[in-house]
Amino acid sequence: MTQPQIEIxxxxxxxxxxxxxxGVFLVLRKMALISDAISHSILPGIVLGFFITHDLxxxxxxxxxxxxxxxTVVLVEWIQKTGLVKEDTAIGLVFPALFSIGVILIAKxxxxxxxxxxxxxxxxLAFAPFDRLSYFGMDMGPKSLWIxxxxxxVSLILLFTFYKELKVSTFDAGLSAAMGISxxxxxxxxxxxxxxxxxxxxxxxxxxxxxxxxIAPAAAAYLITSxxxxxxxxxxxxxxxxxxxxxxxxxxxxxxxxxxxxxxxxFVFLIVYLFAPRKGLIAVLYRQKQQRTEVSLITxxxxxxxxxxxxxxxxxxxxxxxxxxRVRSQTVxxxxxRNNMIQIESDVVSLTEKGKEFTDLALEYxxxxxxxxxxxxKDDFFLFRG
Numbered sequence: 572m573t574q575p576q577i578e579i580x581x582x583x584x585x586x587x588x589x590x591x592x593x594g595v596f597l598v599l600r601k602m603a604l605i606s607d608a609i610s611h612s613i614l615p616g617i618v619l620g621f622f623i624t625h626d627l628x629x630x631x632x633x634x635x636x637x638x639x640x641x642x643t644v645v646l647v648e649w650i651q652k653t654g655l656v657k658e659d660t661a662i663g664l665v666f667p668a669l670f671s672i673g674v675i676l677i678a679k680x681x682x683x684x685x686x687x688x689x690x691x692x693x694x695x696l697a698f699a700p701f702d703r704l705s706y707f708g709m710d711m712g713p714k715s716l717w718i719x720x721x722x723x724x725v726s727l728i729l730l731f732t733f734y735k736e737l738k739v740s741t742f743d744a745g746l747s748a749a750m751g752i753s754x755x756x757x758x759x760x761x762x763x764x765x766x767x768x769x770x771x772x773x774x775x776x777x778x779x780x781x782x783x784x785x786i787a788p789a790a791a792a793y794l795i796t797s798x799x800x801x802x803x804x805x806x807x808x809x810x811x812x813x814x815x816x817x818x819x820x821x822x823x824x825x826x827x828x829x830x831x832x833x834x835x836x837x838f839v840f841l842i843v844y845l846f847a848p849r850k851g852l853i854a855v856l857y858r859q860k861q862q863r864t865e866v867s868l869i870t871x872x873x874x875x876x877x878x879x880x881x882x883x884x885x886x887x888x889x890x891x892x893x894x895x896x897r898v899r900s901q902t903v904x905x906x907x908x909r910n911n912m913i914q915i916e917s918d919v920v921s922l923t924e925k926g927k928e929f930t931d932l933a934l935e936y937x938x939x940x941x942x943x944x945x946x947x948x949k950d951d952f953f954l955f956r957g
Contacts, residue, residue: 574700575700575701576822576910578699578700578716578817579696579697579699579700579828579855580814580819581816582699582700582714582715582716582719582812582827583696583776583815583818584658584811584814584815584833585716585719585720585723585808585840586715586719586772586775586776586780586781586784586814587727587784587788587807587811587813587814588723588810588811589719589723589768589771589772590721590768590772590784590785590788590804590810590811590928591783591784591785591788591789591803591807591810592723592726592727592730592807593726593761593764593765593768594606594784594785594786594788594789594806595789595792595793595799595802595803595806596737596741596761597761597785597786597789598697598786598789598790598793599740599741599789599793599799600761600787601743602798603785603786603790604658604659604662605644605647605765606765606769606782606785606786607639607642607662607666607778607780607782608643608644608647608662608665608666609640609643609666609762609765609766609769610644610667610769610773610778610781610782611666611667611670611772611778612639612641612643612666612669612726613636613637613639613640613643613668613672613766614634614642614669614672614674615639615669615670615672615673615676616633616635616636616637616638616639616640617635617636617673617770617773618673618677618772619635619676619871620632620633620634620635620675622638622676623635633767636766636769636770636773637763637766637770639669639768640762640763640765640766640767640769641759641762641763641766642669643665643666643669644759644762646661646665647661647662647665649662651794654837659764659817661756664878665755668824672770683868693947696775696776696818696828696829697828697833699713699775700713701713701914702714702715704717705792705901714832715774715775718771719772719775720772722767722771722866723762725767726764726768729760729852732802733757733760736759737750737759738799740752740753740754740757740758741757744952751761752949758914764865765785766935768781768785768825769781769785772784776829776832777827778840779827779833780832780833783832783833783836783837784813784814784832784836786929787809787836787837787839787840788805788807788808788809788810788813788836788839789806789811790840791800791805791806791809791839791843791844792805792806792809793850794843794844794850794851795843795847795848795850805887805943806922809836809839810836811841812839813831813832813835814835814837816835817831817832817833817834817835817836818832820913821833822836823907844947860899864906867902867903868907868912869921869933871904871907872907872912872913872922872926872929872930872933873933873934875913875920875921875926875929875930876922876927876930876934877923881919884917884919884921885918885919885920885922886904886918886919886920887918889894904920907926910925911923911925911926912926912929913926
């Protein structure tokens with residue numbers, strides 16, 4: 572690998588980690604769309620900073636852009652609190668307006684500035700290694716790497732310092748306030764660091780990849796685990812993997828690096844969405860199928876409990892009376908027999924003592940809807956859940 576190739580992957584990995592940290596909390600707070608709003612609405616702050624300093628490398632650009640991001644959040648919340656529109660509608664109103672203001676400012680006051688779609692929306696990581704940082708004539712490496720490295724370091728320091736406060740305010744704002752932790756302060760602190768991260772990554776990777784790196788790894792991690800620490804680590808890992816693999820896909824296909832990375836993020840999320848152990852689509856469908864079987868089993872046992880007539884309890888009659896298909900009838904019958912809830916003699920089905928005990932408790936549970944009535948029996952009677 573050449574040095575630029577190594578540097579591109581290093582920049583992408585650092586950006587992925589820096590975006591993953593605030594991204595986890597945005598997903599948990601159900602504020603994923605706000606990252607998209609911030610990534611577009613910071614444009615007026617960048618433009619105003621450039622008009623003041625006439626220097627695209629000035630730290631004032633980052634400060635003003637971050638401030639614009641916070642203003643975006645304030646405006647969204649202010650519109651939402653009126654109760655006239657929901658949060659997604661408020662976001663859809665605010666960020667196009669701010670982004671348009673930035674475009675108008677450029678068009679009216681900086682006609683010689685080219686607002687390139689690739690640079691603003693997609694970014695171009697291929698050029699990032701050539702924007703170097705020099706210190707007393709000594710090459711210090713890509714400027715983007717230093718900027719994102721500093722932002723990542725600040726994010727990590729804040730995360731370790733305020734981890735407990737962020738965790739409590741994210742999951743229970745009421746408890747946070749009762750403990751003396753200001754949910755509002757934590758909220759705007761998170762929005763500020765999200766804005767700074769977006770601004771820092773904006774020039775190198777563009778708005779679309781920033782949003783993808785913030786949300787996709789966190790959303791995938793959320794489907795895998797409910798533990799916050801594991802979610803943070805998984806989000807970071809998924810982000811790095813997608814960034815590196817996306818680069819090599821782009822290299823293989825001779826395609827956009829940022830576009831390939833975003834595609835890899837979508838691919839990884841799709842895999843997790845389908846195959847996550849507990850929350851994946853396949854696991855959910857399987858669990859729903861098992862729950863339907865559970866309901867069928869209870870229905871079957873209640874039918875036996877309510878009918879003493881031999882004809883009503885004959886195997887051939889079950890399909891007609893309960894209106895089940897033959898395969899479903901046989902499945903439930905086998906399940907009940909395997910769990911020693913029924914006994915079959917001369918094709919007549921009867922409840923065992925275990926089946927009677929369960930049926931009585933199931934009836935009591937249906938009437939009272941209290942989990943404790945049935946919880947201690949699940950290990951014995953619901954082994955088929957897996």
